[in-house]
Amino acid sequence: MAQSSTSPFFSLEELKNLKSTSETGGLEKVVPLIQRKVNELDNTELNIAVTGETGAGKSTFINTMRGLRKNDKGAAKTGVKETTMEPTPYPHPNLPNVCFWDLPGIGSMKFPANKYMEKMKLKKYNFFIIVSDTRFTENDAKLAKEIKQLGKNFYFVRSKIDNDLNSLKMEGVKFNTDEELEKIRKYSVSNLKQAGISSPSVFLILNFKVNEFDFPALKETLANNLDDIKKQVFLLSLQNTTLEIIEEKRKELVKRIWMLAILSGAVGAVPIPGLSFACDIGILMTAIIDFRKYLGLDDASLQRLTIMAGKPVEVLKAEVKTPLVGEISVEFVKRMLVGSAVDAISVAEAVLNFIPVIGSLFGAGSSFLMTYKLLNDALNELTENAQRVVKAAFGTD
Known part of the structure; x- marks a missing residue:
């Protein structure tokens, strides 16, 4: 079975290995396997x-x-x-x-x-x-x-x-x-x-x-x-000059969301009081900051885009209308988690069945699902803002 365009960077063999490892050693044994893959993404x-x-x-x-x-x-x-x-x-x-x-x-x-x-x-x-x-x-x-x-x-x-x-x-x-x-x-x-x-x-x-x-x-x-x-x-290194580039970035970042959600779910299953919540906060804060940088919504990226587009930076910043470009604090992410909890549970079956091998590892109330839902919503919101910026910069319809 080939990977889908939105599946994580795991081969079918690696997905089966994750499942067998969790069955024989518990989800805590899965954590280093997933962390190794996340590190591979970050250090390539x-x-x-x-x-x-x-x-x-x-x-x-x-x-x-x-x-x-x-x-x-x-x-x-x-x-x-x-x-x-x-x-x-x-x-x-x-x-x-x-x-x-x-x-x-x-x-x-x-x-x-x-x-x-x-x-x-x-x-x-x-x-x-x-x-x-x-x-x-x-x-x-x-x-x-x-x-x-x-x-x-x-x-x-x-x-x-x-x-x-x-x-x-x-x-x-x-x-x-x-x-x-x-x-x-x-x-x-x-x-x-x-x-x-x-x-x-x-x-x-x-x-x-x-x-x-x-x-x-x-x-x-x-x-x-x-x-x-x-x-x-x-793709993530490319400057946002077309809507097509932004869409390609979004597709790639969806794959990264799966990776981070799996890591969150695996760590969240370890029975150590407070570990799951602390891990979720760290993963979420880092991911949101990275996403807005990859999508060109940080100040430095917007400034570089003004040079390429020949438009004042104020014109581009006026198109950014999301609190996700502000300070990403622990309290900010906690509020996001609370707001997403009910919605996350309501879409549990659809998400967990998307990739059956992964879905079998986590339940409806897992950290995996919460992290996936919140980051997916954040990515969609940042993508919409990035699209508006490009339209303002290059007059794209």
Whole structure:
């Protein structure tokens, strides 16, 4: 049986192991198994390598993917000179486990092609973005072949695509934008195929125009080619620029809710007075704070979005209408628990039957159900607020 899109990050084998462990050793024996999986989610690293020739727009691309401009704290240095002399890490401002690495361009005097592979230690990266602002070179193709031998994915990005279109305008040429873009894409693909790259993925982008050209398709492709946990990490690192991104984040966070609810339910079953309630509070407080950060509703994320959208931060903050963005205190969460208790019990059968193996471990009055119900409600409320912010930022219908 395959996992459903909303099931936790457990394989069928792992779910059966949870059940048998609880039957033979009690639910307290399940706690470390679940905690290990939660820790795996929290500690998974994603290292993304970005390379290309000097001036191709690597650093600007890295900044764009992290929602930063060149003068922001932590931004990658940009310029026409070679500013990258060694692999330089740029962690995501909200998720430091997601790190973009600015690699020197292959084929320069300092990094000739025959030494590049060894010096760059390519094995450490999860996938590669090869950037060019004109045409992809023989060295780009050579690098792609080396990456393929390592069993890793690579993607070609043509940056500054507006330069091609502006040249036609300046020459007074009448053209259809979509047709010209398709010509550029086919030309790039053809050159790479001639260099020995079969079925190359080429994306045409303009840095900072995150909802235009192939930028949305690039982000979707990168996410879909990652395994389950790394896919979640990557999606949660994306800036909220479309309603589709917010919906994908919501789906991934529902999976995390299952994980946290199982952990809460397992710890809550341990017969130690006060442990269940204390654990629920800690899980709930941390999760709500994380959710609003992942959904771009914290002050820092909203400030970065104003730069990308060109809208005053006050306009975006006016769309945030939930107490969940305020202080998340113990008393605040206790009030939420009391308010959710009756509703949680009323939906017990539907929730517990959703994943039968897990449902068999917990009862209708369990900490599992309370945590699931409260976090699911909080996620839906935060999602609605994030959607309003994006609509205000980009005029999305």
